[in-house]
Each structure stands twice: as structure tokens, then as C-alpha cells.
Amino acid sequence: MSQPPPHPELTPQFCFNTTALKDFLRISRASIDDSITQNLNALFTPSTAGFDPSSTSTRNPRASYTKQIPRSSCNTFKTQALFPSWQSRSDVLNYCASVATSPDPEDPEFPLREVEDVKDRERIVDERLDPYSARFFPREARTEMLAAVVRQERGVESIVRARSWKVVGERCGEDWRDWEQAMNDWQKAKRSKRPFA
Structure with missing residues (x-):
């Protein structure tokens, strides 16, 4: 087991x-869990009932779990x-x-996220000149990633x-x-x- x-x-x-x-x-x-069938098969000891020679005279296409x-x-x-x-x-x-x-006071990226947030608030967005300028992907805190x-x-x-x-x-x-x-x-x-x- x-x-x-x-x-x-x-x-x-x-x-x-x-x-x-x-x-x-x-x-x-x-x-x-992934080897549950093998673990359970190891618990089953068919030899306790003895060997039946007639069991080899027929072929069973699939093992019976009866x-x-x-x-x-x-x-x-x-x-x-x-x-x-x-x-x-x-x-x-x-x-x-x-x-x-x-x-998480020990988050090593906290100062970097703070700087990025300040830069994002100061950014001027003119979507007429650049429709993608409003894109901002803030860094996730490591607690959020862990969650x-x-x-x-x-x-x-x-x-x-x-x-x-x-x-x-x-x-x-x-x-x-x-x-x-x-x-x-x-x-x-x-x-x-x-x-x-």
C-alpha cells in the first residue's frame, strides 16, 4: 500500500x-489517488480461496470486480x-x-507596484491619438496570486x-x-x- x-x-x-x-x-x-486502483488491487488477495484450474479454461475479456x-x-x-x-x-x-x-508586509514587489500605481494615475490618456494608451496591467500582489x-x-x-x-x-x-x-x-x-x- x-x-x-x-x-x-x-x-x-x-x-x-x-x-x-x-x-x-x-x-x-x-x-x-492517481494510483487508487493499484492500491486497492494490492489489498485483494485472490489466492486465499485457492487456485481453481477450471478458471484457465475460459477467457474473460475484462477483469471482473464482482x-x-x-x-x-x-x-x-x-x-x-x-x-x-x-x-x-x-x-x-x-x-x-x-x-x-x-x-503581506514582506512582499518584495510592493514598492514597485506603488511606483506603477503613481505613474498610472499621472498618465494622460488621449485615445484619439492612441486607442491603446488606456491599457494598464497592474502587477498582482503575491497574496492574490497565491489565493x-x-x-x-x-x-x-x-x-x-x-x-x-x-x-x-x-x-x-x-x-x-x-x-x-x-x-x-x-x-x-x-x-x-x-x-x-
Whole structure:
């Protein structure tokens, strides 16, 4: 069973380095969610029932998933790999979202943006001479860029989790809960130190 990557140290510098942030999310998704079928296949041990020689006499065009993975193996996978990976990514995205909404006194481009704003206010625009003279593209603050990255990654995260939860439901037996409810139940069980079901 794959293990999620280690939780990064949460600092504003980590968040503002959007390449590092995206790399952590990509690697975490690749180790658990993108390889969910392989992870679940590793839990299924067909040899426990013994080998049936008649099974080789016919060809099946597609692998049959009618046999469910044992519930205990599925619960172990969910509690030790899937949900911790999701929680780690949620922690990182929540932290970076709080950094994006906080004041940023250390923004290295703040003085440059101030100068550009002053120049823009002093500019005289005569659209008869140059119809493009009114164009002005202000620099985005790094907190605004980080907020956009966090919004985008949260959207990706929602899609990835829904897809993974669908595969888990198909292989482990249908669960009446959606992924958000199952994750909330796992978090409650973890806080109260009772087994997750």
C-alpha cells in the first residue's frame, strides 16, 4: 500500500513558492489517488480461496470486480492512507489560504507596484491619438496570486476526491456517505479515539 508523502513544514515561504506547493499536491495525489486502483488491487488477495484450474479454461475479456475487497482491508486503507493523505492536503491548502488572506508586509514587489500605481494615475490618456494608451496591467500582489492557486487546487482536489471515492465504493462495497461525510466521520473518530467504520 502506498504511503502519502511527508507533511511539509508550513511556512509562508512554502506557500508563496507555488511550485513547491503544487509539487507537494501533485506527488501526494499521485501516490494515493492517481494510483487508487493499484492500491486497492494490492489489498485483494485472490489466492486465499485457492487456485481453481477450471478458471484457465475460459477467457474473460475484462477483469471482473464482482469480488469485493474485505471490509477490514478497505477500512485499513481508508484510515491509514487515503484519509491521512486528504487531511494533509487540506491542512496545506487551508494554511496557504490563510496566508493569502493575511497582510503581506514582506512582499518584495510592493514598492514597485506603488511606483506603477503613481505613474498610472499621472498618465494622460488621449485615445484619439492612441486607442491603446488606456491599457494598464497592474502587477498582482503575491497574496492574490497565491489565493488564485489555492482556489484552483481546491477545485482539483474536489474532483480527485470524488473520483477516488467512487472507485473505493466500487471495490469496497457501496458506502451511503459521500467523500466529505466519510472524511468528517473519520476526523470525528480520530478525535474521539474510537475505531472508524
